[in-house]
Amino acid sequence: MKKLFRFSLLLAILPFALFANGRGEAKEPETIELSWSTWTLPTAEDFVILEKGFEALYPNVDLQPSSSQMDEYKAKLQAEFAAGSGPDLFCLQPGTLLTQYAPFAMDLTVPARDVLSKLVDAVVEDARVRSGGDKIAIAPMGSSSTMFVYYNATYFEKAGITKIPTDLASMKEAFAKLRKTYPDKLPLSVGLKDSWFNGDVFAMFANMVEPGITERADRGEVKWNAPQFVEAMSILRDLVDEGILEKEMLGVSVYEDSIGMWADGKAAMHFNGGWAVGMLSKPSNKNDAGVPYADRRGGRATDDDVFGAFPVPNFAGGKPVVLGGIDIGIAINRDIKEFKLPYAVNLLDYMLVGEGRTYETGRPGAGLIPTLKGASLNKSIYQDRASSEGVDTIVDMTNNNMAGPRGVANPAVFNQMGIVVQNVVAGKDVKAELDALQAVSEK
Amino acid sequence: MKKKSSGSLLKMKKAETLSGYLFVTPIMLLLGVFVFYGLFYVIRLSLFKWNGLLPETMEFRGLKNYILLFQDPLSARALINVLLFMVFTVTVQMFLGLIMALLLRSKLKGSRFFRALFYIPVTLSTVVIAQTFMGLYEPYFGLLNTFLRGVGLDGLVRTWLGDPRTALWCIIAANIFQWTGAQMVYYIAGLTTISEDVFEAAQIDGAGFWRSLGSIVWPGLGPTHTTVIILGIVGSVKTFDIVWLLTEGGPGNATQFPATLLYQAVARNSQAGYGAAISVIMIALSVMFSAVQLTFNKKRQEA
Numbered sequence: 001m002k003k004l005f006r007f008s009l010l011l012a013i014l015p016f017a018l019f020a021n022g023r024g025e026a027k028e029p030e031t032i033e034l035s036w037s038t039w040t041l042p043t044a045e046d047f048v049i050l051e052k053g054f055e056a057l058y059p060n061v062d063l064q065p066s067s068s069q070m071d072e073y074k075a076k077l078q079a080e081f082a083a084g085s086g087p088d089l090f091c092l093q094p095g096t097l098l099t100q101y102a103p104f105a106m107d108l109t110v111p112a113r114d115v116l117s118k119l120v121d122a123v124v125e126d127a128r129v130r131s132g133g134d135k136i137a138i139a140p141m142g143s144s145s146t147m148f149v150y151y152n153a154t155y156f157e158k159a160g161i162t163k164i165p166t167d168l169a170s171m172k173e174a175f176a177k178l179r180k181t182y183p184d185k186l187p188l189s190v191g192l193k194d195s196w197f198n199g200d201v202f203a204m205f206a207n208m209v210e211p212g213i214t215e216r217a218d219r220g221e222v223k224w225n226a227p228q229f230v231e232a233m234s235i236l237r238d239l240v241d242e243g244i245l246e247k248e249m250l251g252v253s254v255y256e257d258s259i260g261m262w263a264d265g266k267a268a269m270h271f272n273g274g275w276a277v278g279m280l281s282k283p284s285n286k287n288d289a290g291v292p293y294a295d296r297r298g299g300r301a302t303d304d305d306v307f308g309a310f311p312v313p314n315f316a317g318g319k320p321v322v323l324g325g326i327d328i329g330i331a332i333n334r335d336i337k338e339f340k341l342p343y344a345v346n347l348l349d350y351m352l353v354g355e356g357r358t359y360e361t362g363r364p365g366a367g368l369i370p371t372l373k374g375a376s377l378n379k380s381i382y383q384d385r386a387s388s389e390g391v392d393t394i395v396d397m398t399n400n401n402m403a404g405p406r407g408v409a410n411p412a413v414f415n416q417m418g419i420v421v422q423n424v425v426a427g428k429d430v431k432a433e434l435d436a437l438q439a440v441s442e443k
Numbered sequence: 444m445k446k447k448s449s450g451s452l453l454k455m456k457k458a459e460t461l462s463g464y465l466f467v468t469p470i471m472l473l474l475g476v477f478v479f480y481g482l483f484y485v486i487r488l489s490l491f492k493w494n495g496l497l498p499e500t501m502e503f504r505g506l507k508n509y510i511l512l513f514q515d516p517l518s519a520r521a522l523i524n525v526l527l528f529m530v531f532t533v534t535v536q537m538f539l540g541l542i543m544a545l546l547l548r549s550k551l552k553g554s555r556f557f558r559a560l561f562y563i564p565v566t567l568s569t570v571v572i573a574q575t576f577m578g579l580y581e582p583y584f585g586l587l588n589t590f591l592r593g594v595g596l597d598g599l600v601r602t603w604l605g606d607p608r609t610a611l612w613c614i615i616a617a618n619i620f621q622w623t624g625a626q627m628v629y630y631i632a633g634l635t636t637i638s639e640d641v642f643e644a645a646q647i648d649g650a651g652f653w654r655s656l657g658s659i660v661w662p663g664l665g666p667t668h669t670t671v672i673i674l675g676i677v678g679s680v681k682t683f684d685i686v687w688l689l690t691e692g693g694p695g696n697a698t699q700f701p702a703t704l705l706y707q708a709v710a711r712n713s714q715a716g717y718g719a720a721i722s723v724i725m726i727a728l729s730v731m732f733s734a735v736q737l738t739f740n741k742k743r744q745e746a
Contacts, residue, residue: 075710078495100496100713186583193605195691248582250694251605257581266584412712423695426607443511 028339035064038091039073053355088336092138094130095407105331107135115349123371138329139348142368145324145398146200146273153306153386155268164310178268189267191254198418205232208316211403218408225434233430235315263301274394275367280307280387291364293381308386321403369398416440488719495715508720521699531615533675540626562624573688576617580604607697633667669740676732701725
């Protein structure tokens, strides 16, 4: 009986013993572990190269990167910061992500002064504004903008389209020629199944009507059911009625469906952000590891297929509008241990100025516009006139012709913006949908 | 033999009782921390407005999250969807699972192969199932529409996942495909509890397949039906992965489920308190539906 009693006592104590291993002291260890979390970029494959490069420069550092998809990343950050921890460095995107996590990020103005001084001044200032104005929460790694029409220049040529469409009339003309020459192919594929993409679609149409309107509505200066938004969604509805956008696209995702159909040659045009610029490079252009710069996502395009890009025409009349700015920035945890901070700043330098930046902005499939003063994309991998002009257009629009930022501060509003687009394309009442959006913004 | 005194017996009983408590202490602690604490925390959280990040930003708002939830037309949409999903998946899976179990119960050549074959979807990740069905439903070049066009049924071609009228049914079909094999296994196990003699006797009395099914198999599988229905109910209320992978609750919220609303509220919209209120309602729904089924089953058994 005594034995049984002792055994059961031991069993009862065991859980406490398991949790009682204490916390380590915060003195500098021989190997410094530096954790870095991000979404999508850099990818797990990129990290193999980046980790190796950074650890070669700083052998006492063990870089521990983690890359996940956006939703998973948000859940991870939320769980970690709510538990009072979080990675040493973490990537943020201006908009909801930065707004939410800026309080957990350190002000980089002083610790990263040297790195920031090497970046484009306007971009650094934008980082400050997006961080709330009183600090710089992110070191901008790359810029991007949305939205562009990626097109198959070979199809355009064979269909007799000599000028890229710039308005609704020329778009309809291009559609007619493409349908006549390629009756089995889609003139345009758009991934309207994805809510993250549809939020951008909403913002694009709204800014066609009045540049900067989404930013003002986000600040509460304009209601989301104001006449400008009604007009924007009516234009979207008109495109469905005109056959430019098809209701079937509600069942098409951006990746892999829409981009795959275009890269496979099943569609002549495809809507996407400037980040897909790598797709314009010929498949035979490969990096040192043999990976094609054109991230074809399973497509079967060959060097004979020439691809190009142009901004989505302004269907409300006037110049095309693109939205964007800093696409991704790196933040340092405000609670990072003191001995880790110099290495975290070194990592910023590596990724924004040094070899890491060279790799990341020139990686296969990448469309990040570098934020380093005087740096540009590697134009040598865009040999055709259409692709070369496409790259110039995307870089120029991103740097000089931005109508406003992507996204809005309230994630529920951005999500609802995407739902409005889906419902309007499906044929529901524009006014009722915008009233629902306004109601969400007031919730 | 020496007789133990009543005092030592009492001591022994006390020691045994103490040992018993000590044995259950670890599991009670684990349950307490990971289940009951979590449950009460969620109930408490549902009374607050919170973005799920900084604890100091929590703001008590009483029952407002529940009021907002009941006023939101999306909640009604999600509830209708989950009820339709529950009724159709549970019914069809039960029916198909039972038919498959009956067919494969007999020692026919190849029955073991077919059992394994029908069970394969259960072992596959939902991601694999979703990818397969996305390829099937893809509007332009998908298998289903290509087939329909091929046989001249162009009028039936649809944007299966992009049309609010068909999206839910497409999800239901994918779910039935994935889980019918599991019901088949439950029914095969259930059928072993019915003696072969009963079937033979029925056969001698001239009972055919349908008579045997209605008078012997169906009533004899009462406990299996209960298990299958309760698992189906709880599984339906929790359904998330297949919906999220196929439609993300779209198009235009047409396929929202309580779990997708919950995920959207917490992970996308940072509405932790509102999400907690959805969780509480989901728990209540599971308990309520299961209790109804158990009561119904108990009454049937008593009758």
